[in-house]
Amino acid sequence: MTALGMDTLGTRATLEVDGRGYGYFSLAKAAERLGDISRLPFSLKVLLENLLRFEDGGTTVSVADIEALAGWRGGTGAEREIQFRPARVLMQDFTGVPAVVDLAAMRDAIARLGGDPQRINPLVPVDLVIDHSVMVDDFGNPQAFARNVELEYARNHERYQFLRWGQEALRNFRVVPPGTGICHQVNLEYLAQVAWVSDGPDGAPFVYPDTLVGTDSHTTMVNGLGVLGWGVGGIEAEAAMLGQPVSMLIPEVVGVRLVGELAEGVTATDLVLTVTQMLRKKGVVGKFVEFCGPGLESLSLADRATIANMAPEYGATCGFFPVDATTIAYLRFTGRDDHRVALAEAYAKAQGLWRDAATPDPVFTELLELDLGRVEPSLAGPRRPQDRVPLGQVDESFMAELAGGYGKAGEEGKRVPVEGANHDLGHGDVVIAAITSCTNTSNPNVLVAAGLVARKARALGLKPKPWVKTSFAPGSQVVTDYFDRSGLTADMDAIGFNLVGYGCTTCIGNSGPLPAPISQAINAHDLVVASVLSGNRNFEGRVSPDVKANYLASPPLVVAYALKGEIRTDIVETPIGTTDGGREVYLKDIWPTNAEVAEMVAGAVTPEMFRRRYANVFAGDAHWQGIAVTGGNTYQWNPSSTYVRNPPYFEGMTMVPEPVADIVGARVLAFLGDSITTDHISPAGSIKADSPAGRYLLERQVSRDQFNSYGARRGNHEVMMRGTFANIRIRNRVAPGTEGGFTTHFPSGEVMPIYDAAMRYRDEGTPLVILAGREYGTGSSRDWAAKGTRLLGVRAVIAQSFERIHRSNLVGMGVLPLQFLDGEGADALGLRGDEIFTITGLGALAPRQTLAVQFRRPDGSEGRFETLCRIDTANEIDYFYAGGILPFVLRKLAA
Structure with a gap:
């Protein structure tokens, strides 16, 4: 049931499609009262309908909010806060597991407060797609998929058992089991409807735009279908599930x-x-x-x-x-219900949400x-997705980086032996070539292009170089169907791109280990080797701990670079391989034409493939169905589990929150530079044995080969807080000369892991702050980047700018985000990280107010500077004073 607002503006109307009537809130009727809205951006029209539908006299949405949005004429400098209520929530398992852990913990907490645990349920539909857990352990052979699935279930049994409990105990909550596809492709091909339908208070059906928030930043993929949605942190998503609006400024x-x-x-x-x-x-x-x-x-x-x-x-x-004719054609192409497709088209046209050439x-x-x-044609790398390099300049770009960025001047021709192999290895060799990630594996054109490159290469007798780890991880099982139908599966298999799983794999850091001799050669000789992947993220330390240079590329270029095996020479002008007869083969010889790709897609992909694959999408395979479920209304926590633990967020919680204390005598836990990503803050890759997280697992008799990854262990706060700021490439300026999650404890001057220092500061009663540069928190929408920060005892993060999702997550965990004023920063102010900081006035905050920060240097001299408090809205003020968004919601439900 969808809550319907007061309709003060009188915009309720009825739409009839195929003889069925649907209520809706008419933008055309609204325009009669609000003025012409025809030239509003389509995305804002979707927000406007949302405000009309939930207008409640000002409790959350007022007529003035609606008028402000309807009167938008460019919106620069807009400061009006609005409340957005998405139709649904999408999750993947890395971020979804901790969200369900929080719901389970909230059920325990509300019971302690005298409430009913069954009040803790999603109030809007939630779909969780398990796609982030499969790793590329096995590759390059026909058994790779089956072997990787077996390992996935063995590693993740506790997590999957927990999600099975959630699937049965929670209402409005569905789980798409492992091995089905990537959440964004499942969303695009099946879950998204363009026009959403639910029953109104009188039982009559209502239609409104399909909207969502997701716990993965690439939720935006569905924007291509005319569905408005974006990524939020797991914290914010949980609040949305529990009936809280998403607070935002008119954009x-x-x-x-x-x-x-x-x-x-x-x-x-x-x-x-x-x-x-x-x-x-x-x-x-x-x-x-x-x-x-x-x-x-x-x-x-x-x-x-x-x-x-x-x-x-x-x-x-x-x-x-x-939404346009291409949108509707895609809905039909992917096997959606005919009536729902007709409804989507009729609704878009009735609401002025339809676009055509005129x-x-x-x-x-x-x-x-x-x-x-x-x-x-381009690649992006070696460190950031925005660093595009034209294809013909990749070699020059890498060689310049090798000499400058990686400090290897004079080593351009360095080659080293590989134990037990009949080849050597050198700087610029491609050791990972992965067709992976939601970005490209939903696109039949680029996947078929990759298959045709494989076909042409196979016909010429080409093979990937022996040091390349190849993998093919489609975004849905439909890809396998059209590859089988077209014969491309055999071509991909023949050159080592065998199916390894249906999931994010390499793009999320689940590339699996390189063969031991390759890894040993890289690390023993400090080689700068490369990966080429069809993904969206190539940040340092993300793809593999062995690989420093990472490049994003189209799937056909991934295949081409696997054949060439290196990025030191121009892939356009130099051969990518030779035939058995010694003939040199160039990229142009194996690159398919647009017409070849279009012809094969048209003949290979059918609507029936989508209907068949999604007919029982929530059932799962025998592995999934065989998992035993324990627990009832509340979860039966296993005290010995190293995957799922009851988090401490609600310990000792009372109905009235404690007042927020000023930050007095704080030390700097980390002093960081620009573009610190959520990968740096909360790594999702492998766990090192000599790290605090690795020691924690070893102490609990978890062998190294069972460590799994940080992402897989997000349901265990003990692992995750030890992994916070522990990325292997992070550099902390208060621990110069170190890399990988170290800091200096003050005033002792001891250098130690960040977790160990945080625990010592906690025992000493010392609050902590983070200093950072521009774009703090870029990358994936990881709630653990904020949760771990809070659990380490960090009270405030002071940065030159914040990425949107991470800033929101910090507030959602009760951490204060402060922004240096324009033209200022830690360096400009002469900060070194060894100062003591005091921030007062926290008892009476207002959105985006100015706050003074005072500091004292080791020599006793003092200073102060002004900051912008990046608690941006009144709702966020409430969350901050409640100790975070989850305690705020829990108290509201318990009351």
Whole structure:
């Protein structure tokens, strides 16, 4: 049932489709009272409908809020807060498990407060797709998929048992089992409806835009389908599930006008890397991006989804494409119900949410233009997704980085032996080539292109170089169906790109170990080797602890680089291999034409494939169905579990929160630079045996081969807080000369792991702060980046700027985000990290107020500077004073 507002403006109307009537809140009727809204960006029209539907006289949504949004004319400097209620929530298992852990803990806590545990349930539909747990342990053989599935279930039995409990105990909560696909592709192909339907208070059906928030930042992928949604932290998502609105400021909307068509041989991946570079350079953090212009006509729905997917990489809240004929054709193509498809089209047209060639471009805050015909084949790397490099310049770019960024000048030709192998290894060799990630594995065009490259290479007798770890992890089982039908599976298998699993794999850090001799050669000789993956993230330390240079590329280029085996020489102008007869083969010899790709896609992909694969999508295989479920209304916590533990957030909690104390005498736990990502703060990759997390597991008799990953252990706060700030590439300026999660404890001067120092500070009663530069918290929407920060005793983070999701998550955990004023920063203020900090006035905060920070240096001299308090809305003030968003919601439900 959807809550319906007061309808003060009288906008209720009825829409009839196929003889069935649906109530809806009419934007056309609203315009009669609010004025012309026809040129509002389509994404804002979706928000406007949401406000109309939930208007409640000002308790959460007022007529003034609606008028402010309807009167939006560019929105620069808009400071009005609105409350958005998504239709549903999407989760993946890395972020979903800790969210369900929190719900289970809230059931225990509400029982202690005298409430009913069954009051803790999602109030909106929640879908959790298990896609982040499969690792590429086995590869390059026909048994790889089965072997990796066996290992996945063996490693994750406790987690999956816990999710099975959630599936049965919680209402409005569905789980898509392992081995089905990547959550964003499942969302695009099946879960998303464009027009959502639920019963109103009188039992009559109501239709409204399909909207969502997700616990993965790439939730934006569904924006390509005309569905408005974006990534939030698990903390914020839990609040949304429990009936709390998502508080936000009316956004600026940057338009991107597309003209022309992509040239021959250019892929959607090349396009999205270009868009990412362009928009990251422009600066769209915290803004909506919406695409328009005649170039839309030439883009398939899958191409649009690829562009929308990487909104987090270009920094936007969303990357929205309006509903049009391509949208409706895709719904039919993927086997959706005929009536629901007709309803989606009729509703979009009735609401002014439909775009066609005659539709004028909306009014935007700012309008950029991109000529699709000027996009060229590209990679991005070696460290950031916005660092696009034209394909013909990858070799020069890498060699410059090798000498400069990696400090290997004079070692360009270095080669070292590999034990037990008949080949050597050197700088710039590609050791991982992975077709992976939601960004590209939903796009039949780029996947079929990869298959055709494999087919042509196979015909010429080419093979990947022996040091390359190859893998193919599609986003849904439908990909396997159309590869089997077209015969491309045999071609991929023949050159080592065997199926390894259906999940994120390498893109999320689950690349699995390199063969031991390769790893040993890399580490013994400090080689700068490379990975090439069809993913969206290539931050330091993410893909593999052995690989420093990581490049994003289209799936066909992944195959090509596996064949070439290195990035030191130009892949366009130099051979990628030789035939058995000694003939040199160039990239152009194996690259398919656009016509070849289109013909194969048209003949291989059918709606029936989607209908069959999604008919029983929640059932799971025999492994899943065989998992025993324990617990009833509350979960039976296993005290010896190293995967799922009852978190401490609600210990000793009372109905009235304790007043927030000022921060007095704080020390700096970490002094960090620019572009610190959530990968740096809360790593998702492997756990080192000599790290605090590794020692914790070893002390509990967990062998090294059973460590699994940080991501898989997100349900255990003991592991995660030990892993916070423990990324192998993080550099803390208060521990100069170290790398990988160390700090200096003051005043003793001892250098130690960050976790150990935090625990000593806790025992000493010393509060902690973080100092950081620009773009703090970029990357994945990891709630543990905020949870771990809080559990280490950090009271405030002082940075030059914050990425949107992480800032929100910090507030949601009761951590104070403070922003240096423009032109200032730690360096400009002469801070060294050895000062003592005091921040007062926390008992009477207002959104975005100025707060003074005082500090005392070791020599006794003192100083102060002003900061902007980045608690941005009144709701967030409430959350902060409650100790976080979850205690706030829990008290509300208990009352």
